[in-house]
Amino acid sequence: xxxxxxxxxxxxxxxxxxxxxxKELTYSNASHEGPYLIKVSDQPLKKKDLIPLNExxxxxxxxxxxxxxxxxxxxxxxGDRILFYTDGIPDIENPSKVAWGEREFIKTIIxxxxxxxxxxxxxxQMVEIFSExxxxxxxxxxxxxFMAHYSGKQES
Numbered sequence: 001x002x003x004x005x006x007x008x009x010x011x012x013x014x015x016x017x018x019x020x021x022x023k024e025l026t027y028s029n030a031s032h033e034g035p036y037l038i039k040v041s042d043q044p045l046k047k048k049d050l051i052p053l054n055e056x057x058x059x060x061x062x063x064x065x066x067x068x069x070x071x072x073x074x075x076x077x078x079g080d081r082i083l084f085y086t087d088g089i090p091d092i093e094n095p096s097k098v099a100w101g102e103r104e105f106i107k108t109i110i111x112x113x114x115x116x117x118x119x120x121x122x123x124x125q126m127v128e129i130f131s132e133x134x135x136x137x138x139x140x141x142x143x144x145x146f147m148a149h150y151s152g153k154q155e156s
Contacts, residue, residue, distance in 0.1 A: 001062035010060040014053075014084065023076050023150070027053060028069045031060045033087050038113055040079030045114045050106065053082070078152045081119065083109060088141030092134050100133050119149045 001009065012032035018025050034054030041049055051074075058069045092100040112125040123146070130143070 002065040005062050007062065007064075010062040012060050016082075018076070018148075018150075024073045025076055025082070026071055026073050028058060028071045029054065029056055030058045030069065033085055035082050035084040036109060037074060037076075038081040038083060038109070040077060040081075040116060045110050045116065047106065047110060050109060076150045078150060079116065080150045081113065081116075081122075082148045083145065084148070085145035086142055088139065088143040089130070089145055091141050092130055092143060093137050093140060094133055095135050095137050097137075100130070104133075119147050123147055 001011070011030075013030045014027065014032040014035065015029075016025055016027035016035075034052045034057075037051040037053055038045065039049045039051060053072070053074065056070045056072045059067050090100055090102045090105045094100075108126055108129050112122045112129070117125075126145070
């Protein structure tokens, strides 16, 4: 990317690989929003159960030809979830041009995962909350998110 753009174009990324045998998620981040690991618990979800995967933040892609990207590992447990998202989510604005913000985003993650409902239900609730706040206002940035859930099942 650096060779093609001569440092004029840079992009962020978050790359992760999950090892089903060791239950470790290995990841690297190039200045992207760190996803949230949602630790499973027998108690309703609380803010302390959200772990931002941002221990390592490397330079953006295209910033330098010689960049080395550090990796981190985190151990997952059965039932853990990870919410991946772009920075456009907390930047959603309402018709008064007031940004939704990181605090409301975190409150929504907690409220939609409080009792650990099925992932599809949690994601749908998040979409409804985003949409209700936005009220069809124009987007300033892309909004992309998805949630992964470690169920322990290996698909064949």
